[in-house]
Amino acid sequence: MRSPKDFFRPLAVGAPTPVHDVPFRPSRMIHFFDPGNEKMAAKVPSIAPTVDVLLGNLEDAVAADRKEAARSGLVKIAKATDFGDTQLWTRINSLDSPWALDDLLTLVTEIGDKLDVIMVPKVEGAEDIHYIDRLLAQLEAKARIQRPILVHAILETASGVANVEEIAGASPRMQGISLGPADLAASRRMKTTRVGGGHPGYLVREDPHAQDADAPRATFQQDLWHYTIARMVDACAAHGILPYYGPFGDIKDTTACEDQFRNAFLLGCVGAWSLHPVQIAIAKKVFSPSPADVAWARRVIEAMGDGTGAVMIDGKMQDDATYKQCQVVAQLADTLAARDPELRDAYTAAEKE
Ligand SMILES: CC(C)(COP(=O)(O)OP(=O)(O)OC[C@H]1O[C@@H](n2cnc3c(N)ncnc32)[C@H](O)[C@@H]1OP(=O)(O)O)[C@@H](O)C(=O)NCCC(=O)NCCSC(=O)C[C@H](O)C(=O)O
Ligand SMILES: [Mg+2]
16 A cells, blocks of 8 residues: 555656546536447537536447447547547446456557546456556556546445445545446346346335234335445545446436436435436436525525524524535536536526525
8 A cells, every 4th residue: 555645646757646636527427338339429529518428438338349349439539529528538348358458558548638537347446446547657658648547436346345445545546436236236146137226126015004914015115226325425525536326227217217316416426327318318407406406505605604603594494514515515506507508597597586
């Protein structure tokens, strides 16, 4: 383990100096596309302005015989496209695959100056991040990259969950962590075959009725992912990095997708993955605080003055802690409004009501 004094030193001569704080750029939806799929690649210029993050996926969902096409497709797209304010990320193949090394060698040397974040799947512990950290520094130095490429881990193995705190703090490059519910379910030997979402069999049932033991008893479906998301959020917050919900595989069930995204938002996540164009608007809606909530937060902040003491607003007690909660909402709204004029107008209108 590096000493605290060395933590922010570049890991290769000539590599850029690591960042001290993760830049908080809007990342409500990380939109996945396969850069080797011509139909999806053709949509990149029109989708880019509508998303916060565009991610060229090289790992799962790209067939083994299409890996090189995906990698070279991403290089071509990155060189040809002006992404404006939209971030460009990639998901490389897992570190135990035959493709990960070539993914990094090619992408950093060819388009490293355009890549904001590299998503690393199936991270098991801090050692995986240390490996990537040193390799990226060497490649950045070789390619004369001026700003460090950040790293995002997917939480999708039982070991990864057990080690999530050390993963979150393994490197100043750590930008965030996403839940990968499909691989995590397989790794844990869970018995769901879905990509995220609930399961009707995971429930609690009300007690038998005292008057009639045979009367039907209500059941309540439970959230399979609550524990993991909450643990991931705490690890990320403790280390100053950003937590995300990952994929929702039932593309047609837009209602359940919205519910899953909202649960994650309320628990502290800043975004989720969109796998299909239809999920972009869902993520945008869910991960942008509502105009009413923002107006309320600003009202509390204004009423609380220096943020100490206690006041009543509409019958509800406000104090130092609710002031901080409201600041979270108001600061997020400011960041998103700076990127999204429609949202800015909606927030302004709600404050005037
Ligand atoms: C899920 C899909 C395979 C569905 O594709 P398709 O059957 O083509 O859907 P549609 O006919 O409804 O598509 C309409 C048009 O939109 C284009 N399209 C579809 N998806 C995208 C996209 N993501 N980006 C851009 N454009 C897209 C289609 O090409 C159609 O175009 P046209 O015919 O010209 O109108 C597909 O959506 C897909 O492959 N999505 C990405 C899947 C993916 O990335 N999966 C990996 C991430 S999830 C994961 O890895 C699990 C995780 O790690 C874990 O462990 O939990
Ligand atoms: Mg996965």
